Amino acid sequence: MKIISIILAAGQSKRMGRDKLSLPIDGGTIAGSVLSSSLQSNVTHTIVVTNQNNHCLWAPKEYSQLEWSHKWSIIVCPEAWRGQSYSVRSGIEACEQLAADAVMILLADQPQLTKYDLNHIINRYKQSEHHLFVASRLNGIPQPPILFSKKLFSQFNDLKGDRGAGQFIRTPSLLAKGTLIEVEDLIDIDTPSDYRQFIAKKGS
Template sequence: MTADGCLPGDWFAAIVLAAGHAVRFGSDKLAAPLDGAPLLTHAIRAARAAPVAKVVVVTRPGLTLEPCPGKPAVEVVRLASTALSDTLKTGVAAVSGAKGAFVFLGDMPRIPHGLAASLAAAIGPAYAAMPRQGGRPGHPVLLSSRAFADICALTGDEGAGRLLRRRDDVTFVDCTDPAIHFDVDRPDDLARAAGPS
């Protein structure tokens, strides 16, 4: 049983991937301020707004996270590797026992906070659930526990995208908000993200 009283396999978790080095940004983008808080804090807030019992942030050594009081608790896992597959596998390992895991990206600050609940309601027996806007899938992705073993077989900078594109048992939830595609790669992206969400 989890700290929130959930039985094994009866709860969702959220994984926030934040181990990259932000080469295109030119400095530590996840610590860059946006609306009075570090960029990464916005992704963590979206993850905590999801219907989850646990939030895991997978990040690299040296990145300072602001305190995250409240529930669900935020667990921080430090990882020397920046390979996407290693980051994702580490997150999945940290939430074993969950019936599924939302995958959030640390550089996507404007994810609508109600979207994760819609994905959870839609996944049913599907392998995964994803939001879609303008015909394009976006984030966060909700992976069922059936996907965990396949995630653990990924290598290098391979994420879950190619794996999900090969399957016909992925559920899509249509969304009108283009923020499901918006990530911060360069300083001008951060400037575009500033202001009301």
């Protein structure tokens, strides 16, 4: 089964006031941590969707070496500024060209995610033969990371504006066709306060 992850890294970081993906954490960066988890997990390939101003300088240098470089690629979404839906659709189009059987949507600002979290989602998906997706949840609400079948690819064409994959699968007709699982400490780092609290928690 070819499972491709899409890391959404095309946001403008408006609430942070600066490029949050390059903020330091554990000797690396926020987005670099997400990329590392994806590359070391059981996904087949990783696609990073960026905007025209993001050149993935936050990526760990070792991943540009031959050992890793064939396992991931970068695509630019020129319309990323119009909302997350454009990044999602750009990523899915790239996955269709690579003949993906399933796609996992990841956010580049969730550095607490580990390869074990991602593998857990993959394993649950493989065990849930009749379900079209497996999504993590926070307080009962589904959100990335989300792994979904290629059977849903065409339905993502209906995404508009800043509507992301999490909002998409909350549609009642779709929600009944998937599995939700808990992933501990699932937070997005959007503001300076989020970042300070995350760093403080790691140091405690």
